[in-house]
Amino acid sequence: xxxxxxxDISHRRYNPLTGSWxxxxxxxxxxxxxxxxEAPSKNVLPVYDPQCYLCPGNTRAQGDRNxxxxxxxxxxxxxxxxxxxQQEYQPQTDKDGVASLLLQAQAVTGRCYVLTFSxxxxxxxxxxAAAEILPVIQTWTRIYASHLSAAHPLxxxxxxxxxxxxxNPDGEVDPPRGQLRYMQIFENKGAAMGCSNPxxxxxxxxxxxxxxxxxxELAQMAxxxxxxxxxxxxxxxxxxxxxxxxxxxxxxxxxxVCPWWAIWPFEVLVIAKRHVRAxxxxxxEERLQFAEAVQEVTRRYDNLFETxxxxxxxxxxxxxxxxxxxxxxxxxxxxxxxxxxxxATVRKFLxxxxxxxxxxxxxxxxxxxxxxxxxxxxxxxxxxx
Amino acid sequence: xxxxxxxDISHRRYNPLTGSWxxxxxxxxxxxxxxxxEAPSKNVLPVYDPQCYLCPGNTRAQGDRNxxxxxxxxxxxxxxxxxxxQQEYQPQTDKDGVASLLLQAQAVTGRCYVLTFSxxxxxxxxxxAAAEILPVIQTWTRIYASHLSAAHPLxxxxxxxxxxxxxNPDGEVDPPRGQLRYMQIFENKGAAMGCSNPxxxxxxxxxxxxxxxxxxELAQMAxxxxxxxxxxxxxxxxxxxxxxxxxxxxxxxxxxVCPWWAIWPFEVLVIAKRHVRAxxxxxxEERLQFAEAVQEVTRRYDNLFETxxxxxxxxxxxxxxxxxxxxxxxxxxxxxxxxxxxxATVRKFLxxxxxxxxxxxxxxxxxxxxxxxxxxxxxxxxxxx
Ligand SMILES: [Zn+2]
Ligand SMILES: [Zn+2]
Numbered sequence: 037x038x039x040x041x042x043x044d045i046s047h048r049r050y051n052p053l054t055g056s057w058x059x060x061x062x063x064x065x066x067x068x069x070x071x072x073x074e075a076p077s078k079n080v081l082p083v084y085d086p087q088c089y090l091c092p093g094n095t096r097a098q099g100d101r102n103x104x105x106x107x108x109x110x111x112x113x114x115x116x117x118x119x120x121x122q123q124e125y126q127p128q129t130d131k132d133g134v135a136s137l138l139l140q141a142q143a144v145t146g147r148c149y150v151l152t153f154s155x156x157x158x159x160x161x162x163x164x165a166a167a168e169i170l171p172v173i174q175t176w177t178r179i180y181a182s183h184l185s186a187a188h189p190l191x192x193x194x195x196x197x198x199x200x201x202x203x204n205p206d207g208e209v210d211p212p213r214g215q216l217r218y219m220q221i222f223e224n225k226g227a228a229m230g231c232s233n234p235x236x237x238x239x240x241x242x243x244x245x246x247x248x249x250x251x252x253e254l255a256q257m258a259x260x261x262x263x264x265x266x267x268x269x270x271x272x273x274x275x276x277x278x279x280x281x282x283x284x285x286x287x288x289x290x291x292x293v294c295p296w297w298a299i300w301p302f303e304v305l306v307i308a309k310r311h312v313r314a315x316x317x318x319x320x321e322e323r324l325q326f327a328e329a330v331q332e333v334t335r336r337y338d339n340l341f342e343t344x345x346x347x348x349x350x351x352x353x354x355x356x357x358x359x360x361x362x363x364x365x366x367x368x369x370x371x372x373x374x375x376x377x378x379x380a381t382v383r384k385f386l387x388x389x390x391x392x393x394x395x396x397x398x399x400x401x402x403x404x405x406x407x408x409x410x411x412x413x414x415x416x417x418x419x420x421x
Numbered sequence: 422x423x424x425x426x427x428x429d430i431s432h433r434r435y436n437p438l439t440g441s442w443x444x445x446x447x448x449x450x451x452x453x454x455x456x457x458x459e460a461p462s463k464n465v466l467p468v469y470d471p472q473c474y475l476c477p478g479n480t481r482a483q484g485d486r487n488x489x490x491x492x493x494x495x496x497x498x499x500x501x502x503x504x505x506x507q508q509e510y511q512p513q514t515d516k517d518g519v520a521s522l523l524l525q526a527q528a529v530t531g532r533c534y535v536l537t538f539s540x541x542x543x544x545x546x547x548x549x550a551a552a553e554i555l556p557v558i559q560t561w562t563r564i565y566a567s568h569l570s571a572a573h574p575l576x577x578x579x580x581x582x583x584x585x586x587x588x589n590p591d592g593e594v595d596p597p598r599g600q601l602r603y604m605q606i607f608e609n610k611g612a613a614m615g616c617s618n619p620x621x622x623x624x625x626x627x628x629x630x631x632x633x634x635x636x637x638e639l640a641q642m643a644x645x646x647x648x649x650x651x652x653x654x655x656x657x658x659x660x661x662x663x664x665x666x667x668x669x670x671x672x673x674x675x676x677x678v679c680p681w682w683a684i685w686p687f688e689v690l691v692i693a694k695r696h697v698r699a700x701x702x703x704x705x706e707e708r709l710q711f712a713e714a715v716q717e718v719t720r721r722y723d724n725l726f727e728t729x730x731x732x733x734x735x736x737x738x739x740x741x742x743x744x745x746x747x748x749x750x751x752x753x754x755x756x757x758x759x760x761x762x763x764x765a766t767v768r769k770f771l772x773x774x775x776x777x778x779x780x781x782x783x784x785x786x787x788x789x790x791x792x793x794x795x796x797x798x799x800x801x802x803x804x805x806x
Pocket of ligand 1: 053253352369371
């Protein structure tokens, strides 16, 4: 049991994955709130939208036509944040060194993909059964495997995955021109997350540099391992499973928790129960278990406020090009960062004190986990006549 | 001159204040954009709103009545994120140490204030002349001074400020019950920043702990000073003033720049030109110069898209209770984090890749600075019929 005092007093909690603190103010949940009664939202989208640039057979902004795909479909983003080829950049140097200290830049190359989860315009992961999410995970795995460096410690695992997972021609991508360092798979869902197209899809950005967040996590996990001789997320998953107060759901392969250090009101962390370093380590059975975990999280999210729940989610795993030690330090997990707080329209803003000083939350992760535990069952939309 | 290659290629820039990187994708500013023509927004608010909990003479949620204040007005937030008195918390310990490593918490006490900038419901800092912003800075200074610890290296400066700045009875606050560690002054402006009340005001959160952002900055500034024997922000302000491409505006006391490492499209940093450690170090003349800088930033923001520009802003300065070394390391500055990107309605979202991997921006800080340099002059609203 968490000390019940933490339900009442303002306190900070430490995030060992990033090495930073956040402020928790549980007493503020006692603020007056004129709970707006909102009707459960129905799905009013068509199965196919002729205006959608992701629907099968439609033409995209730069003239490319989507295939009549039947499962997933992957293509290079027409407006990628990074490109594979660009001019060379030589960092400037100056004689007294101030500019080279304070105006530091590095060139970044890479390739950005868009991946649709389904040909159906109107579904979301919450509407899809685990068996329908499985092809998404298979596509992620094949794409990850095809980007691994030749000398990667997981290269053999990658080859095995490519040999055993059936190829989906519409989900395949050409190998990148040069070796890249990291692959960030992430989904932005909902207008609240700046996503204007409801067609179910994610993005995959591969970059020549290791981005801040996974770099921080890898450094923290390496430090923990050096100091304690065990994996941070292994210890954490076992501790949470034993305490159960922050556990939302679990199966044999994955634990779903509202982490002790959650910033977003209903933030969730999906953790592999054994040492999975990356997608290519997952067995056939574990891929389905992971699909079940994703399904449970997204369905519970939608059920919580009877709305299509917005979030950003993403996978952290071993870099595409890494040392034996980095691969061994990596522990497969998925973050879900949803902004909704009390209803379909009341959201949390990361502003003010949070930008200038420290992230802050009101309801505790234990309260959030209790809410998410209790809203399993059929997707609410399926019960609306 | 910045290397013009950086206007075309994707690259990362380093923020020496926080020790982290961000991704810049300037080529994406060439994305097609159906530039929506929006009419300049007028001010349609009343001078006094009987429903506003900040207007003079009105009653707040918990029954307190605001005085008929004529300048600034400060009160303890009715729903503070931290409180001065609460139950004791003893961090849990466990025999194998895993919980004490992974479930770390600290109690936080403190006091949160709300401070109105003006009795007029309908104005913003952009509408107020520097001479009208001065009383706000005077109130901030008096409140900061009254919270300094007895042994604080700036205590004498604080006493001097309290003696020389006229007291405003409605802006004064009682001293806190116990000594606090840090004071974060910040403003959330606009519905885009989750601020529901347009009455011009800021918040001041004082806490028993040093929050993440100022802690990171202090550590980075201390490291820079140890390694280079100079102040990071002193070197940086001089470098920017010499290069001028990221400078928005300056006077004798303050430099306004779009920093090299800006995350938000039109992010601005206001830096003291000499070693000002905190508000209490400012001379009478410098307080007015600071008011001018705040006026220039907020007026230019409004002029940029001819709208009331949303932002979060805040001051970083020496902690309320600190060592001689921490006080010496501190360098007074103010951050402005505005979300608007291309118009009054097109905003940047910090989601997806940014939450999972690394902050990202499209237009360069040099392009942003050029836009802000060119939109000085009269506040656009004053020129509408
Ligand atoms: Zn992670
Ligand atoms: Zn700062």
